[in-house]
Amino acid sequence: MTERLQTYDAIVVGSGISGGWAVKELTERGLRTLVLEAGGPIDPTKDFAEHVQPYEMKFRGWGDREAMAREQPVQRECYACDEVGRKFFVNDIENPYTNPDDAPFKWFRGRQVGGRSIMWGRQVYRWSDLDFTANARDGHGIDWPIRYADIAPWYSHVERFIGVTGAPEGLAQLPDGEFLPPMEMTVVEREAREKILRHFGGERVLTIGRAAILTQNHNGRAACHYCGPCERGCVTHSYFNSLGSTLPAAEATGKLTLRPHSVVAEVLLNKDTGRARGVRVIDAQTREEIEFNARIIFLCASTIESVRLLLNSTSSQHPNGLANSSGTVGQYVMDHHYGSGASGVMPGHLDKRTVGRRPNGIYLARFRNVSTPHPEFVRGYGMQGGSGRSGWNRGGSLPGYGAQFKESLIDELGPWTINIGGWGETLPVAANHIALDPTVKDAWGVPAARISVKWGDNERAMQKDIMASGVETLEAAGAINVRPYGSIQPPGHCIHEMGGARMGHNARDSVLNSWNQAWDVPNLFITDGACMTSSACQNPSITYMALTARAVARAVELLDRREL
Amino acid sequence: MHRRDLIRSAAAAAALAVLPRSAFAADILWQRVAERGPVSSHSKESSLVRALADTIIPRTDTVGALDVNVPAFIDVMVNEHYTGQDRDAFNAGLIAIDALAVRVGGDAFAALNAERRALVMSALEQPTNRTDPAARTYARLKGLVVHGYFTSEAVQQQVLGVDVIPGTFSGDAPLRTRSRPGGSDD
Numbered sequence: 001m002t003e004r005l006q007t008y009d010a011i012v013v014g015s016g017i018s019g020g021w022a023v024k025e026l027t028e029r030g031l032r033t034l035v036l037e038a039g040g041p042i043d044p045t046k047d048f049a050e051h052v053q054p055y056e057m058k059f060r061g062w063g064d065r066e067a068m069a070r071e072q073p074v075q076r077e078c079y080a081c082d083e084v085g086r087k088f089f090v091n092d093i094e095n096p097y098t099n100p101d102d103a104p105f106k107w108f109r110g111r112q113v114g115g116r117s118i119m120w121g122r123q124v125y126r127w128s129d130l131d132f133t134a135n136a137r138d139g140h141g142i143d144w145p146i147r148y149a150d151i152a153p154w155y156s157h158v159e160r161f162i163g164v165t166g167a168p169e170g171l172a173q174l175p176d177g178e179f180l181p182p183m184e185m186t187v188v189e190r191e192a193r194e195k196i197l198r199h200f201g202g203e204r205v206l207t208i209g210r211a212a213i214l215t216q217n218h219n220g221r222a223a224c225h226y227c228g229p230c231e232r233g234c235v236t237h238s239y240f241n242s243l244g245s246t247l248p249a250a251e252a253t254g255k256l257t258l259r260p261h262s263v264v265a266e267v268l269l270n271k272d273t274g275r276a277r278g279v280r281v282i283d284a285q286t287r288e289e290i291e292f293n294a295r296i297i298f299l300c301a302s303t304i305e306s307v308r309l310l311l312n313s314t315s316s317q318h319p320n321g322l323a324n325s326s327g328t329v330g331q332y333v334m335d336h337h338y339g340s341g342a343s344g345v346m347p348g349h350l351d352k353r354t355v356g357r358r359p360n361g362i363y364l365a366r367f368r369n370v371s372t373p374h375p376e377f378v379r380g381y382g383m384q385g386g387s388g389r390s391g392w393n394r395g396g397s398l399p400g401y402g403a404q405f406k407e408s409l410i411d412e413l414g415p416w417t418i419n420i421g422g423w424g425e426t427l428p429v430a431a432n433h434i435a436l437d438p439t440v441k442d443a444w445g446v447p448a449a450r451i452s453v454k455w456g457d458n459e460r461a462m463q464k465d466i467m468a469s470g471v472e473t474l475e476a477a478g479a480i481n482v483r484p485y486g487s488i489q490p491p492g493h494c495i496h497e498m499g500g501a502r503m504g505h506n507a508r509d510s511v512l513n514s515w516n517q518a519w520d521v522p523n524l525f526i527t528d529g530a531c532m533t534s535s536a537c538q539n540p541s542i543t544y545m546a547l548t549a550r551a552v553a554r555a556v557e558l559l560d561r562r563e564l
Numbered sequence: 565m566h567r568r569d570l571i572r573s574a575a576a577a578a579a580l581a582v583l584p585r586s587a588f589a590a591d592i593l594w595q596r597v598a599e600r601g602p603v604s605s606h607s608k609e610s611s612l613v614r615a616l617a618d619t620i621i622p623r624t625d626t627v628g629a630l631d632v633n634v635p636a637f638i639d640v641m642v643n644e645h646y647t648g649q650d651r652d653a654f655n656a657g658l659i660a661i662d663a664l665a666v667r668v669g670g671d672a673f674a675a676l677n678a679e680r681r682a683l684v685m686s687a688l689e690q691p692t693n694r695t696d697p698a699a700r701t702y703a704r705l706k707g708l709v710v711h712g713y714f715t716s717e718a719v720q721q722q723v724l725g726v727d728v729i730p731g732t733f734s735g736d737a738p739l740r741t742r743s744r745p746g747g748s749d750d
Contacts, residue, residue: 049731051728053717053720053728054715054720055715055716055717055720055724058640058644059640059641059644059645060637060644060711060715061715062645062711063645064645065645065646065647066644066645083568089603121705132579182735183733184733184734184735185735186735186736187735188734189735190735209741225729225730225731226729226730226731226732226733227728227729227730346699350739351738351739352736352737352738352739353737353738353739354733354734354737355730355732355734356730356731356732356733356734357730357733358733358735387735392710392714392724393711393714395706395710395714396703396706396707396710396711397707399689399690400689401620401621401685401689401706402619402620402622403622403624405620405621406621406624406626406628407624409710409714410577410626411722413739474679501666509708
């Protein structure tokens with residue numbers, strides 16, 4: 001089977017948000033590190049397409065429906081998988097997964113150097129102790145083995161490097177970070193903020209989105225030029241992705257080896273020591289099988305891929321998958337539930353408009369179950385949204401035709417509209433799990449994931465409240481014609497999948513310790529979303545980054561002490 | 565308005581939903597139009613699609629839909645983007661629109677003068693039944709005309725003056741007027 005053998009100090013599986021951080025921190029500490037990426041290389045100068053204009057696209061931005069129906073029947077449901085952005089999403093035929101008929105699951109993903117950090121939503125919010133103590137307080141799931149104080153310095157470490165725009169608000173449930181200047185709120189967002197603050201006595205705070213986008217030059221990267229579609233890439237690297245930030249930092253150390261087209265099929269065990277010795281890789285292009293060895297291994301392949309990799313790594317010592325003595329590998333999978341909210345019209349300000357395309361929205365910090373228990377559900381939600389005036393694109397539904405119709409679309413704008421939608425916390429439930437499909441394999445012969453996740457009563461109750469509170473909030477903001485909308489999206493759709501290899505206090509009921517280190521395999525670290533013990537309601541990526549940097553520091557400390 | 569036009573106008577309001585084709589003396593004319601063979605976009609840039617596009621977004625002091633080749637975009641969308649079912653429905657609706665034109669205006673839409681086109685447009689813009697084949701195709705076609713026109717290079721650059729790289733964001737900027745082209749950013 002093994003045709004070659006190569007040895008490194010560390011192996012990182014995955015080159016996305018978490019993998020990029022792992023490799024940066026490892027190489028900067030002097031470790032010769034191999035990063036294995038299942039997808040191909042990306043050349044920003046050729047592949048990034050944020051400045052492609054609609055008239056340069058055959059379908060003017062509406063996408064190649066036939067090709068997407070054929071090759072990306074799942075991926076096409078993601079907003080960012082559009083006519084030019086689809087190249088950053090996987091081919092669903094080559095990369096299958098299954099789910100029970102009564103548990104639809106959407107798995108949106110990219111396989112390329114940079115992973116999903118190329119198309120991610122860029123929203124970054126620190127968690128607080130409201131989140132890290134949530135499981136302990138209400139008994140759902142197990143207690144996190146860390147608290148805010150453990151991760152706070154690492155949030156700072158990450159923010160200082162990636163650059164985060166935001167406005168400090170002094171909220172205990174949404175700690176401030178080390179912010180670059182905030183982006184500007186629109187005239188109606190400012191009005192809404194003030195009115196909401198007054199109406200709810202400061203309990204509801206509408207702030208500008210906190211995003212990993214530069215509002216000033218930072219660490220050799222240029223400030224945002226407000227062209228708009230970040231999800232298609234950015235030639236100036238003005239938003240954070242691993243391709244333009246962490247991977248170059250790692251490369252600068254001279255310690256990085258990056259191997260694209262490397263499908264990791266299995267983590268290999270040294271049966272004598274009980275430690276991971278390396279990984280078995282299938283070259284995605286040649287199908288050649290190769291073994292790479294290292295002293296420590298970081299799984300950063302993304303939540304579902306890392307869990308799938310553990311389950312595919314069986315041995316006599318780990319018959320149910322690697323690091324699975326607790327039996328919890330694959331369990332307690334979460335996503336954020338979303339799809340409900342409210343929208344309305346903000347009267348006035350008709351002499352004002354926006355200039356530039358702000359790649360960021362507004363954020364209503366969590367207000368449920370912060371100080372007063374809600375009678376119908378535990379945990380909470382944040383609300384994300386935006387405002388603007390419609391231009392010519394309202395023309396399809398605007399009555400009229402002819403010269404006057406045309407001129408009105410050129411010269412006039414619709415009224416200011418505003419919307420906010422809820423991103424809600426999901427409870428960790430054992431039945432929401434990832435297994436291996438007994439028959440389906442991917443294009444490289446690796447057994448596919450079978451994902452079984454359903455929303456529960458708590459999530460549904462919260463979605464209902466999101467609609468009601470959305471209406472209440474926008475009416476308080478001065479909006480008129482306020483209408484709720486609600487269509488809870490299936491799990492996975494929010495692309496915040498988490499859990500499956502959770503952190504905990506002991507090996508009996510968790511996979512990882514407080515340092516993201518596998519209880520059963522001490523030189524194995526898992527620092528992507530799989531490690532999450534609860535989901536909170538904040539966008540999770542910055543927490544993965546901070547946990548990754550923290551875990552690397554620990555791993556290298558253990559290596560230096562010869563404890564690994 | 566002449567009495568004949570009033571009758572046509574009334575017919576226009578009702579034609580989409582209720583009136584059978586045989587109720588009109590123009591029945592034979594309609595047959596002739598239908599036989600002209602496919603009024604669909606299978607025949608590249610059919611005269612009906614061209615005429616509707618030109619009516620919805622005509623040339624004024626700025627370019628019109630035909631100047632920026634909107635019918636070619638519609639052709640791509642209908643024949644390479646729509647599902648077979650949507651394409652069939654769209655094409656059936658085109659035939660229904662010309663049938664309406666014959667009933668209301670006395671000839672195929674493309675052959676009508678502006679005054680008579682207005683009668684047909686009035687029926688299409690305010691149909692009594694929005695699920696009627698003609699009404700549905702018109703709604704889709706109007707959306708395609710608007711999108712095709714405003715996403716064209718000439719309109720984006722010369723009419724809207726879209727700034728691809730604004731370099732700044734303001735949420736409180738003064739509204740522009742025609743002296744500086746562009747109402748919306750996208």
